[in-house]
Amino acid sequence: MARWWAVAAAASSGAFADTDVGATGVGDQLSSKALTKESYDGFAEGYDNLDGGWAASAIGLEELRSQLLAGATGRVLEVGVGTGLNLRHYRRDLVSGIEAVDLSPGMLSQASSRSESLGMERLVKLSVMDAEHLGFPSEAFDTVVDTFSLCVFSDPSAALREMARVCKPAGRVLLLENSKSDFGPLAAYQDLTASFLVNKGGAKGCFWNQDVEALCRGAGLEVVRSSPALAGGLFRTLECAPAKGS
């Protein structure tokens, strides 16, 4: 996740010192997607120390996850599930089943352990799958969830179009993402540094300056609610619906 706080925490703790996205040495020969997979397989064991650790809680990310997931109902698809940091936030009285997909088997292995420790094995099905080419029929899910992966996807618009496609017409796409701040000078700083920071420290291949609302609209989603958090929207929670006629 390209988060300024993650980069700062990584720098101070020494975590991820050897796990820059571009540090494989074979990057030129790999497609960006294969590189993402390989990188996240490498991040998997240490991922929760930063993205699910004290720094994340201190700046309110656990609370944002919890608020977002309280809105998940029925049959759920979570894309880019990672190590499953969202799993404990799903309301088991509202959710009938969770398909959870990710490109990285290493991240999914951590998610599998988490699902087991939470006693959710029967509720959660984990699969290796590309969010940009989902292997599910159209209109299959009541809720589609993505948190902090849009900034990492090679083609975020394609992933959002897929989320819109597999969501039922009356369903919801729930997002919690890194996004461009509404505060002009900060947004300009994000634009200036995004390409540089994407491969640094704790950034983990994430472009932190995406205009998430515009991406959603461009992908055929209606933005029902968009709530900025932290410094004018460095994080943003969105509730979207498949646009009528899309």
Ligand SMILES: C[S@@+](CC[C@H](N)C(=O)[O-])C[C@H]1O[C@@H](n2cnc3c(N)ncnc32)[C@H](O)[C@@H]1O
């Ligand atoms: C920054 S992590 C976010 C993980 C989790 N959603 C969270 O909130 O902690 C991004 C995740 O997206 C996954 N990912 C990247 N590109 C993907 C793709 N095309 N399809 C599915 N997963 C992908 C990575 O493997 C990684 O687990």
